[in-house]
Amino acid sequence: MALNSNEINGIDTMGKDTILKIEDLSIAFGGLKAVDSLSFDIKEKEIFGLIGPNGAGKTTVFNCITQFYKPDRGTVIFRNNKNEVENLVGKKPHEIIKKGLVRTFQNVELIKELSVVDNVLVGCHIEFEASIISQILKLPKARKEEAKYREKAEEVLKHMGLYNIKDHLVAGQPYGVLKRIELARTLMCEPKLIILDEPAAGLNDTETIALIEMVREIKDKFNCSILLVEHDMRFVTDLCDRICAISFGKLLAIGTPQEIQANEQVQAAYLGKGDE
Amino acid sequence: MEKRQKQPIAKMKKGNPIRNYILFGIVLLLLPILVEIGIVQYSHITIFASILIYAIVSLGLNLLVGYSGLVSLGTAGFMGLGTYLAAYFTADLKLPFEISLIISVAIPMIIGVITGLISLRIEGYYLAIATLAISEILRKVFVELDFVTNGFSGKSANYPKLLGFFQLDRNLTYVLVVIFLVLIMIITHNFVNSYTGRALSTMRGSEAAAQAMGINIYRYRLLAFAVAVGFAALGGVLYMHFIKYTYPNTWTLAFSLNILAVIIIGGVRSIPGTIVGSFIVFGVPDLILKKLPVIGQIDGMAYIFNGVLIIVIILFYPMGLVHLWSDVKRKLMTKKRKGE
Amino acid sequence: MSILIQILLNSLETGGIYALAALGIILIFRTSNTTNYAQGTISMFNAFVATFILINTGLPAWLVAIFGAISAFVVGVLVDRIVISKAIKVNPVAKQIITLGLIMIFLGAAPMIFGTDPLQFPRFVYGSHKIAEATISYNAIVNIIVGIVIMLVLFYLLQKSKWGLSVRATASNDIVARMMGIPTPLITMGSWAIAAALGTLSALMLAPTTSVNLTMMDGVQLLALLSCVLGGFQTFYGPVIAAYIIGMASNLISFYISSIWSDSILYLLILAVILFKPNGLFGKKIVKKV
Numbered sequence: 048m049a050l051n052s053n054e055i056n057g058i059d060t061m062g063k064d065t066i067l068k069i070e071d072l073s074i075a076f077g078g079l080k081a082v083d084s085l086s087f088d089i090k091e092k093e094i095f096g097l098i099g100p101n102g103a104g105k106t107t108v109f110n111c112i113t114q115f116y117k118p119d120r121g122t123v124i125f126r127n128n129k130n131e132v133e134n135l136v137g138k139k140p141h142e143i144i145k146k147g148l149v150r151t152f153q154n155v156e157l158i159k160e161l162s163v164v165d166n167v168l169v170g171c172h173i174e175f176e177a178s179i180i181s182q183i184l185k186l187p188k189a190r191k192e193e194a195k196y197r198e199k200a201e202e203v204l205k206h207m208g209l210y211n212i213k214d215h216l217v218a219g220q221p222y223g224v225l226k227r228i229e230l231a232r233t234l235m236c237e238p239k240l241i242i243l244d245e246p247a248a249g250l251n252d253t254e255t256i257a258l259i260e261m262v263r264e265i266k267d268k269f270n271c272s273i274l275l276v277e278h279d280m281r282f283v284t285d286l287c288d289r290i291c292a293i294s295f296g297k298l299l300a301i302g303t304p305q306e307i308q309a310n311e312q313v314q315a316a317y318l319g320k321g322d323e
Numbered sequence: 324m325e326k327r328q329k330q331p332i333a334k335m336k337k338g339n340p341i342r343n344y345i346l347f348g349i350v351l352l353l354l355p356i357l358v359e360i361g362i363v364q365y366s367h368i369t370i371f372a373s374i375l376i377y378a379i380v381s382l383g384l385n386l387l388v389g390y391s392g393l394v395s396l397g398t399a400g401f402m403g404l405g406t407y408l409a410a411y412f413t414a415d416l417k418l419p420f421e422i423s424l425i426i427s428v429a430i431p432m433i434i435g436v437i438t439g440l441i442s443l444r445i446e447g448y449y450l451a452i453a454t455l456a457i458s459e460i461l462r463k464v465f466v467e468l469d470f471v472t473n474g475f476s477g478k479s480a481n482y483p484k485l486l487g488f489f490q491l492d493r494n495l496t497y498v499l500v501v502i503f504l505v506l507i508m509i510i511t512h513n514f515v516n517s518y519t520g521r522a523l524s525t526m527r528g529s530e531a532a533a534q535a536m537g538i539n540i541y542r543y544r545l546l547a548f549a550v551a552v553g554f555a556a557l558g559g560v561l562y563m564h565f566i567k568y569t570y571p572n573t574w575t576l577a578f579s580l581n582i583l584a585v586i587i588i589g590g591v592r593s594i595p596g597t598i599v600g601s602f603i604v605f606g607v608p609d610l611i612l613k614k615l616p617v618i619g620q621i622d623g624m625a626y627i628f629n630g631v632l633i634i635v636i637i638l639f640y641p642m643g644l645v646h647l648w649s650d651v652k653r654k655l656m657t658k659k660r661k662g663e
Numbered sequence: 664m665s666i667l668i669q670i671l672l673n674s675l676e677t678g679g680i681y682a683l684a685a686l687g688i689i690l691i692f693r694t695s696n697t698t699n700y701a702q703g704t705i706s707m708f709n710a711f712v713a714t715f716i717l718i719n720t721g722l723p724a725w726l727v728a729i730f731g732a733i734s735a736f737v738v739g740v741l742v743d744r745i746v747i748s749k750a751i752k753v754n755p756v757a758k759q760i761i762t763l764g765l766i767m768i769f770l771g772a773a774p775m776i777f778g779t780d781p782l783q784f785p786r787f788v789y790g791s792h793k794i795a796e797a798t799i800s801y802n803a804i805v806n807i808i809v810g811i812v813i814m815l816v817l818f819y820l821l822q823k824s825k826w827g828l829s830v831r832a833t834a835s836n837d838i839v840a841r842m843m844g845i846p847t848p849l850i851t852m853g854s855w856a857i858a859a860a861l862g863t864l865s866a867l868m869l870a871p872t873t874s875v876n877l878t879m880m881d882g883v884q885l886l887a888l889l890s891c892v893l894g895g896f897q898t899f900y901g902p903v904i905a906a907y908i909i910g911m912a913s914n915l916i917s918f919y920i921s922s923i924w925s926d927s928i929l930y931l932l933i934l935a936v937i938l939f940k941p942n943g944l945f946g947k948k949i950v951k952k953v
Contacts, residue, residue, distance in 0.1 A: 637760060
């Protein structure tokens, strides 16, 4: 499993059923290695979990995949929505969604002054084509386009059980609802891979169980893979097909939930923390 | 009995804003008639036209400040450039008004885009500094290139001649200003409600979310700034053809700050708020403050008035005075209800 | 040769004026997290205060300058207490706009109190000396030395004193600094006070050549901001060094190219530099957390 760190040409070695392949990913902040030679891959239609103790570098891995951070070393090979294989490293953060990769954030990043449906509509920003002239004069093209995607957004909101609050402002909604709105936003651009940063954080037990169902449904309905970071071990073991455990930016183990739970290194890393 | 809403509703269905803007325009058109009848002073048309022209400029800056969270301190420079170009093209080169209008808006926009290209790559506050520098350079140009600008003597132009033969007088130029204002209000309304407007709001609320959703922050910031410069230049052209005179010392930082005061005082991200703000900032000093005994005579009163208002509003009423009426109404309603 | 010496000395003098103003701006930026656009206007206002004292008492210029600095210090404290400290929760853009509102207040207040006519402020010392045909006024020497001494003292205090440590801690993370028991509101207030005093000294150094008037600091304000841009907003020394570079460039351009357009050319040059060095000559890129 351990790959030769010199082997950077991952494009050729990527399997047909692999959607994302991370190789030798490394990034340091002021000498501190946040991610250290990390490699793993995600298969098509897989729900893949990334776990690790606090400060293990999980979110940093996400930020390196989505190019919010520029990794010092390594490659992020992605099979995009045109079924082409390419390295994401070096792309701009705003280019990533066009490849079919979309994410949520640890501290929900929604726009308070916009309505729920408008927030979700931002999710398909890249689909809009009307020119600026067409928009300011409300020409038929701009109107039709807006109506089309608004309908789509309402569809997604219905699916997520948010339709009845679509015209409400995001400000003042409960945390669980915010998490769902953010999830709804990722579904607007028909992604191939959705990255969820701590989707269950701050949810109560019932909400967490509902979320597990929802993520499974999303995977089937939208035919995509899901990569998620989570603290809640039970959530991850219930939901994920495979799990990658990291500690201090380094890989500990990859495997099925059962394998990970049985792994001594993982247990050691979590020791004293309980299973939250 | 209306029930209290638990959740705030984003879109208040309060008539069609575009219809309201047109109605507002029609009301404004009554002013020349009132002057003819003798109810309103002749000079008040100039004050009103200025307020409306400044409102156009402020709408542009409101897009920039309100929707992209950027500040430009170059409003005066770009508006001033609009006035000089309009005067040069129509009075010196004898170009038709329409063509002059297009070029006089395009040139400042090009300069603006170049300024934006450089400064917007870095932190937001670089734009303010860069535009301040560009504005100072432009003012230097107004003073020093005297073979075109007449230096400190200032430059004159005439009321516009439409389509090459239809010469407007003062009242009709006022009508033209009103038409432009209503058009700009409609355009601004459509703009902020388009996907581009949504992208700008997103960018302002969360840069990270915007980037993750494929919004190119640099491009949209540049767009918002270009629109702000365009509106400023358009305001400059209209100013030139209504006031018929431009002079370097009009276009100082203090003027840019007044435009900023308009949007803060009136209401950030609000079209009616911008109009209200323009009346407060440019109308109150001329129509009210100067008429007051003693303090009306003191130089600098208007500045202090606007400066204090800016700070007080940011600290205590950040949505702007445009919401004052509905807030007071709501307060009274709840009081009434409690009293019952 | 004598021309070069002349330019060098002029550069040190103008550079020092920009550097004092820039140091004020960067102190406030680092502790209050806002660009203070009112730095120049507050300095102008206090230059009027100093000149007003001078005209009405006939005290020597250097003593009046100290009074001016004290009045600036008080104004800085008042501005912080009345306005800035109330704006802790306000977003950065609105905070910048608050400082723009301050410009309007001081711009309106100055003529109200001191009248609209420009006032004259004398040099600190008169007389000049010739070195190899370059004329050096004693006043310029005083300005250069006073500027450098003040900055050296401030930098020494920033590095070595308890106050300096508190300022640096507040600058790097004000929340953590507060948790560590550093009185960050006091540090911020001090920055506004010191910045105003620094700006006022630079205004009074400039005053003999420009007269004391409403727009006297406009150019200095912009060049001080551009010094921060050129030097980078991340360090205290960057803007100060950049200010001297700008002072030098300004004098060179005035002499060799055009004195009318020197400022304009300088602005464009600085913008061109940040095209290639976006974070300034001494700045470093900051990774934003998401």
